[in-house]
Amino acid sequence: MTIERDVQDVTLAQLVQWARALVVPGARRIIGLTGAPGAGKSTIAEQLVTALGPDTAVLVPMDGFHLANDVLIDLGRRDRKGAHDTFDDGGYARLITCLRAQRADDAVVYAPRFHREIEESIGSAIPVPPTVPLVVTEGNYLLLESGAWPAARSAIDEVWFLAPDNEVRHTRLLSRHEAYGRSPEEARFWALGSDERNAELIESTAGRADRIVRLP
Template identity: 35%
Template structure:
């Protein structure tokens, strides 16, 4: 919410209208600072299957495409650096070896994706370093091996807008609350849970899970996680009304 407690709502007749509106909202923040370390941090939250990753990358792509028109570079032959980038929360999953070391490793692996299977303290430290130093290396996540990949994402000095996307960025519990308070804007994709779970089911099946295994994982893990995430919508400054891609 802004200073007046107003939650802004973004919706459109098609998904491209939403992407364009969000990019237009953020573009001025990339053009109005001379501080080389400046970063405008946006949290993009929502349940599994909400389309967070797609939305984040589409908005960033539009900002970077529009940026040369705003750039005051004297040399027209030099392509301006990108000014927006995405940092997914996926890279801050606990390693499989860390799940193995838990009291109930089988449960830990079955519930992977729940808040307690992430390392929010590490994400907080990463973003604080980005704030203070202007650049940072962040981990990505390799779904093929099921573990983070260290230092795979470089946020550099030229990046002024950083969209961090993940399920739990607006939670109010413990370290999550401190993490949430670090962002300049907090966005939430509001989506029907059944529709989101259908998308996640298709995703599970596309990666080779048998339909019955995929359905069990939805009910045992993904849906409870989604219901928890939906409760954090009240902590958003801006709510994005989901429509089909």
Template identity: 35%
Template structure:
């Protein structure tokens, strides 16, 4: 994808907006110009990281400022600069930790149509590439393992048979994708186990079948950076609060809701839904969910603002 510009600036920490980055975001293929992105940490990013200790305990915003302020203004021609900038933030964190069970868990949140899966995948790929380049400098004979992996929240959907068992099965299926059609307790147990044990199996989601796939993703001890992507990771409700508290960093992709729904409409139609059915599903389910998700933006440490032009 082509990009019109990429720029960064570092301001005083007292102003809270430490870094601005301008570029495009979130399409899997190189297409004509789509949207523009601004990356900036929220006020919450100024709080210290509670789990880090000793000399490594430092302020999220200070870390971001120190790592990004030296990036020059670039006349970019592709999306790589944004992906690389975020990946380069994560690699030193993985490299600095000697605990074999260590996990740096990033929660990537945003409404439907924001591009969470694309962003998570691209950054994980770049983290692994940078890690391999770093490792090969020390031993060119040994292939380094992947150090980053993506964990999609979709694997924690309730099964269709669980929706069938609800008081109003028709409504449950129509509203699938709403918070109450997920199993947040299971997601919390999974993340807690990864934090404690350093490895474990997690489910994925088969969109063709429409159900989770058990134990389809293995997070190993070698995976130091885990990017969890999903809709409700920052939701300020019940179990979701506990899930949010596990993350070392909380990223939010902020997108104009009308633009996001246009993308979701195209996605529904591409999977075979008639246009009128696709529009009904957006009005009845996707947009209300997106409005709820956008309210959780203020819980983020880093906001990725996507604007179509």
């Protein structure tokens, strides 16, 4: 699928400006960043939240809902970790719905965090204070129309699809896999195998995004 004709070339400053425009003091808004593996979702989400400041925004990644490796082994899915059915989509949808409804006098909500060093998630690792007006979430499957993913999407105000050039995306993926201990051969196996199959599915959802963007 080609999405080139729909892509807006933007800067991080523009994304920050768009995010600020969604902030309503005393209310909760949620922005989602999605895109294929290697699109830069986690990096840009972190930069966005840093620019907005801790009193305005908090980052809650979808990756915290990776199913545990033991569960994936039991299901026979360990060799394709990262596919849409290797996540707890229902748990993610429930958390995003809870965060959307969170109000200033509610308790802190704690979200899980995925640690690539151990390839596992740690529960209750990200505190989400009720007074922070904007939650930024990022992940591959925010626009998927199956399972519980649509329930999560319905609680997100806007979803932005990141669409870098494929050469840039592949280079990032290879570097990421090698940085976390995979050999060059293993990195290519994942980046051009499972990751690429996932990318094709994810790119097919781009038309449902509120914005399709590319950063320099």
